[in-house]
Amino acid sequence: MFNKRMLLTAVSALLLASPLTQAADYKAEYTVSTVLPSAFPWGQAADKWVELVRERSEGRINMKVYSNAQLVSGDQTKEFSAMRSGLIDMAVGSTINWSPQVAELNLFSLPFLMPDAKAIDAITQGDTGTALFAAIEKRGVTPLGWGENGFRELSNSKHPIQAPADLSGLKIRVVGSPLFLDTFNTLGANPTQMSWADAKPALTTGAVDGQENPLSVFDVARIDQVGQTHLTQWHYMADPLIFAVSTRLWRSFSTEDQALLKQAAIDAGRWEIEKSRAELADTLARIKERGVNVIDLTPEQHAAFVAATQPVYEKWAPKIGTELVQQAQQAVAARNN
Numbered sequence: 001m002f003n004k005r006m007l008l009t010a011v012s013a014l015l016l017a018s019p020l021t022q023a024a025d026y027k028a029e030y031t032v033s034t035v036l037p038s039a040f041p042w043g044q045a046a047d048k049w050v051e052l053v054r055e056r057s058e059g060r061i062n063m064k065v066y067s068n069a070q071l072v073s074g075d076q077t078k079e080f081s082a083m084r085s086g087l088i089d090m091a092v093g094s095t096i097n098w099s100p101q102v103a104e105l106n107l108f109s110l111p112f113l114m115p116d117a118k119a120i121d122a123i124t125q126g127d128t129g130t131a132l133f134a135a136i137e138k139r140g141v142t143p144l145g146w147g148e149n150g151f152r153e154l155s156n157s158k159h160p161i162q163a164p165a166d167l168s169g170l171k172i173r174v175v176g177s178p179l180f181l182d183t184f185n186t187l188g189a190n191p192t193q194m195s196w197a198d199a200k201p202a203l204t205t206g207a208v209d210g211q212e213n214p215l216s217v218f219d220v221a222r223i224d225q226v227g228q229t230h231l232t233q234w235h236y237m238a239d240p241l242i243f244a245v246s247t248r249l250w251r252s253f254s255t256e257d258q259a260l261l262k263q264a265a266i267d268a269g270r271w272e273i274e275k276s277r278a279e280l281a282d283t284l285a286r287i288k289e290r291g292v293n294v295i296d297l298t299p300e301q302h303a304a305f306v307a308a309t310q311p312v313y314e315k316w317a318p319k320i321g322t323e324l325v326q327q328a329q330q331a332v333a334a335r336n337n
């Protein structure tokens with residue numbers, strides 16, 4: 001016999017299972033934090049993710065990008081903590097900016113660890129990448145896919161830099177991780193840490209003599225217009241981008257939607273990596289056309305920088321994890337096989 005109670009149970013079971021109830025649990029919009037906006041490959045990576053998720057979820061999952069680290073008042077090194085605590089839902093963030101909270105991510109900042117793009121891929125797409133994602137997950141953030149900010153090149157307003165001695169005493173703006181202070185101090189420079197928001201004003205007033213950022217950032221942000229006339233292509237490090245979701249929030253998505261968010265992040269990342277690498281030659285040509293003195297190092301000059309920065313490995317490998325560093329070095333060495 002079918003009584004009232006059974007009917008209620010049946011109705012509530014139906015409601016629980018229906019997509020309507022599920023959608024009601026979801027937020028109308030999710031915040032996605034980035035440092036660089038849509039004019040840069042980084043912002044485009046986030047835009048692509050938002051677009052793919054909207055399309056594939058048929059409008060059920062909506063995300064909105066907040067660039068310039070505005071959700072953490074411009075302090076990009078606070079992005080990871082804000083995501084962990086749920087203040088920020090999602091982010092496409094640089095490994096540099098998250099490394100104060102995830103020590104393992106300093107791996108990518110070890111000077112001259114990765115000579116080329118294949119070396120980046122050998123790390124991110126292999127066992128080292130898996131270990132790094134596990135390290136992030138342990139800290140309350142769920143990583144989904146990789147993107148790329150790019151190889152960071154050194155610019156300054158004073159003179160061409162071709163040897164460590166050329167950096168002597170130069171005031172260089174560096175990003176959030178203390179590792180950068182060690183690298184530039186080791187090279188005899190005078191590094192100072194500041195956010196991206198403060199970097200351009202500091203270059204404009206001459207408070208600092210130089211900075212390091214990928215060619216795409218130098219180009220789009222028009223760093224040439226603030227007196228940065230010398231640019232050394234030393235490829236000393238590259239910062240990958242990571243697409244991620246606050247783990248608390250992650251648990252609120254259905255298994256299907258978790259898979260959707262993850263695949264969209266992987267696809268957006270692949271798209272952005274390919275696009276930004278393909279654009280590099282044009283970007284470099286544009287920078288040269290603007291009269292910037294672009295310096296390429298000879299193998300001997302390059303080797304002098306590699307040798308001079310070895311002390312950074314001694315100090316930082318134990319903090320990052322000696323085994324992790326060795327695993328990465330092996331993956332890089334094996335990349336062409």
Ligand code: X2X
Binds near residue numbers: 149
């Ligand atoms: O601050 C920088 O230099 C930038 C934009 O490249 C990063 O966020 C790592």
